[in-house]
Amino acid sequence: MELRKMYVAELSRLMKQNDKIFVLDADLSSAGGTKPLYQEFPDRCVDCGVAEANMTCIAAGLSASGFVPFIHSFAPFISRRVFDQIAVSISYSEQNVKIVAFDPGVTTTYNGGTHMCFEDMAMMRALSNIAVLDIVDGFQLVKALPYIVEHKGSMYIRIVRKQNDALFDDNYVFQFGKADKLCDGKDITIVASGTSLFDAKKATDMLAEKGISVDLLGIHTVKPLDEDAIVASATKTGKVLTVENHSIHGGLYSAVCETLSRKHPTLCDGIGVYDKVSQVGNLADLKADYHMSAEDIVAKALAMLGK
Amino acid sequence: MTYEKFATQIRREALRCMNSQGSGHVGGSLSIADVLAVLYTSHMKVDPQNPKMPDRDQLVLSKGHAGPALYATLALKGFFPMDWLDTLNKLGTKLPSHVNLNLTPGVDMTAGSLGQGLSCACGLALAQKAQGLDNYVYVITGDGELQEGQNWEGAMFAGAKKLDHVIVFVDNNKMQIDGYTNNVMPVENIAKKFEAFGFVTTCINGHDHEAINNAINWAKQDTTVAPHCIVLDTIKGKGVSFYEQLGPSNHSTTVTDEQLAKALAELQ
Ligand SMILES: Cc1ncc(C[n+]2csc(CCOP(=O)(O)OP(=O)(O)O)c2C)c(N)n1
Ligand SMILES: [Mg+2]
Numbered sequence: 001m002e003l004r005k006m007y008v009a010e011l012s013r014l015m016k017q018n019d020k021i022f023v024l025d026a027d028l029s030s031a032g033g034t035k036p037l038y039q040e041f042p043d044r045c046v047d048c049g050v051a052e053a054n055m056t057c058i059a060a061g062l063s064a065s066g067f068v069p070f071i072h073s074f075a076p077f078i079s080r081r082v083f084d085q086i087a088v089s090i091s092y093s094e095q096n097v098k099i100v101a102f103d104p105g106v107t108t109t110y111n112g113g114t115h116m117c118f119e120d121m122a123m124m125r126a127l128s129n130i131a132v133l134d135i136v137d138g139f140q141l142v143k144a145l146p147y148i149v150e151h152k153g154s155m156y157i158r159i160v161r162k163q164n165d166a167l168f169d170d171n172y173v174f175q176f177g178k179a180d181k182l183c184d185g186k187d188i189t190i191v192a193s194g195t196s197l198f199d200a201k202k203a204t205d206m207l208a209e210k211g212i213s214v215d216l217l218g219i220h221t222v223k224p225l226d227e228d229a230i231v232a233s234a235t236k237t238g239k240v241l242t243v244e245n246h247s248i249h250g251g252l253y254s255a256v257c258e259t260l261s262r263k264h265p266t267l268c269d270g271i272g273v274y275d276k277v278s279q280v281g282n283l284a285d286l287k288a289d290y291h292m293s294a295e296d297i298v299a300k301a302l303a304m305l306g307k
Numbered sequence: 308m309t310y311e312k313f314a315t316q317i318r319r320e321a322l323r324c325m326n327s328q329g330s331g332h333v334g335g336s337l338s339i340a341d342v343l344a345v346l347y348t349s350h351m352k353v354d355p356q357n358p359k360m361p362d363r364d365q366l367v368l369s370k371g372h373a374g375p376a377l378y379a380t381l382a383l384k385g386f387f388p389m390d391w392l393d394t395l396n397k398l399g400t401k402l403p404s405h406v407n408l409n410l411t412p413g414v415d416m417t418a419g420s421l422g423q424g425l426s427c428a429c430g431l432a433l434a435q436k437a438q439g440l441d442n443y444v445y446v447i448t449g450d451g452e453l454q455e456g457q458n459w460e461g462a463m464f465a466g467a468k469k470l471d472h473v474i475v476f477v478d479n480n481k482m483q484i485d486g487y488t489n490n491v492m493p494v495e496n497i498a499k500k501f502e503a504f505g506f507v508t509t510c511i512n513g514h515d516h517e518a519i520n521n522a523i524n525w526a527k528q529d530t531t532v533a534p535h536c537i538v539l540d541t542i543k544g545k546g547v548s549f550y551e552q553l554g555p556s557n558h559s560t561t562v563t564d565e566q567l568a569k570a571l572a573e574l575q
Contacts, residue, residue, distance in 0.1 A: 025485070027451060027454070027483050027484045027485045027491060027492075028484060028485070029485050030484060030485055030556075031484060035485070047485055047491050047492065048454075048492065049451065049454035049483070049488075049491050049492025050421050050422070050451050050452055050454040050455050050483065050492075051454045051455055051456060051492070053456060054456065076420065077420065081420065110328065110396045110404060111404065111405070111419075112396065112403040112404050112405050112419070113403060113405065113407060113419070114371065114405045114407075114417070114418070114419030114420045115405070115419065115420075279398070279399075279403070280396045280397075280398070280400060280403040280404060280405075281396065281397065281398030281399075281400075282397075282398070285397075285398035286398065289398060
């Protein structure tokens with residue numbers, strides 16, 4: 001099932017139980033999938049039109065009055081376009097707003113450069129009072145949603161609207177701030193967040209065929225990071241490679257390096273976007289161009305291992 | 308070429324361009340074909356051989372998602388080969404779905420994050436003034452796009468600074484992505500809103516070529532030292548019956564081979 005359908009089904013269930021949840025959109029309720037909620041909960045769904053900054057502060061007002069607003073748009077328009085609104089009215093004001101960002105990084109594909117955002121996690125990580133979630137699939141999102149609603153504090157949540165692929169299934173257990181150990185290995189640690197986990201998993205299998213055993217950590221909570229899991233794995237393998245659908249500056253690679261340099265200095269390299277502007281293309285071409293494919297992960301891991 | 312013929316060509320080539328990708332922003336591309344035809348036939352002072360000519364008129368397609376319509380126009384005008392239209396959205400293309408000034412000859416400003424174009428146009432107009440040029444800067448915004456508050460910052464600036472060489476077209480097709488603009492977030496009385504910020508305005512049928520041409524001539528000749536706004540009453544998907552009938556869901560939709568053939572049969 002498409003991720004946006006799973007998202008809305010679960011949000012609908014939660015809205016029935018919790019009359020504090022509000023849904024706000026900026027002319028992308030049909031694109032993001034929340035549209036059916038407008039019939040179901042007409043008093044708690046608001047389309048603000050193409051006006052993300054306005055929507056962001058409306059959400060802050062709702063939050064200040066005890067509601068739990070979910071705001072939605074494409075990643076760049078709900079992060080960098082409204083950064084000061086988030087910084088002042090949400091972060092600094094210590095509000096409780098759930099910021100849902102569609103199609104982060106290269107998953108923007110055909111909407112191209114203006115809609116493609118490699119900086120959102122960096123911006124959000126730099127703000128206090130905002131947790132950062134990079135979601136891998138619909139099951140993880142659905143299992144995370146009850147926690148997202150209950151958690152007192154704002155969150156930035158990256159999702160790929162039309163995604164059908166799933167890494168997990170209905171038995172998945174979401175634990176906020178905890179890494180998912182997806183493969184036990186001893187030669188190298190691979191830490192991947194969001195949909196990069198698909199490529200990291202593929203790379204792990206490819207490396208296994210070459211006799212290299214990967215300790216694979218899946219990260220949904222980029223902030224606060226599961227530092228214990230990272231340090232434990234780095235202590236075991238001595239080499240860490242991060243994989244993210246984001247700029248190499250300020251996202252997962254930065255978070256992991258910050259942790260390791262403080263707690264357990266370890267050689268750490270990263271797969272991500274290296275100072276290159278966004279562009280249009282299909283997903284496979286984009287991943288290849290930014291060197292973010294499973295093959296790129298394998299190559300970098302081999303280089304780190306001196307092979 | 309008559310306006311009529313040129314506008315039909317723009318629609319045909321824009322659809323062909325989107326067909327190369329299988330889908331695209333059909334509705335909002337078709338609704339601006341007529342204003343583009345008139346602008347590029349009778350008004351834009353540009354040189355396809357020298358697209359960065361300093362004393363040229365400039366167009367900011369603020370509703371940057373309508374790129375295919377502008378690409379069709381520019382290709383037909385000879386800014387680049389027609390076969391570029393088949394490269395829409397392919398990695399490394401010069402024609403991304405949202406316009407980019409660094410990639411495409413004839414594109415004067417990047418757009419696609421809605422609401423920024425009018426402000427950029429103010430900058431272009433200031434630069435022209437600073438260089439003693441008297442070219443025009445045209446802007447095309449969507450009606451839904453006007454919900455972005457930055458448009459009104461731009462309008463305030465253009466009005467206050469009396470940027471009389473700025474001419475804004477609003478493609479008032481009454482639709483956005485989530486439905487009819489009036490249901491999502493009304494932007495009614497567009498002309499009155501621009502007037503309140505110091506613009507001189509007029510409202511015309513945005514598919515009537517003579518009316519568009521007259522309105523542009525009027526805006527240029529009007530002696531009021533102020534920016535002008537021409538509100539175009541348009542139909543989203545204009546020119547292709549089955550796209551028009553889709554209503555708001557024609558915003559971003561498929562252009563299959565079959566749909567293209569049907570559309571081309573209508574666009575003669
Ligand atoms: C800042 C920003 N927010 C959201 C979008 C997504 N978006 C693309 S087109 C569109 C609707 C625009 O409606 P309108 O301006 O009326 O365009 P038209 O009907 O001419 O296609 C939206 C919300 C965007 N491109 N930029
Ligand atoms: Mg419109």
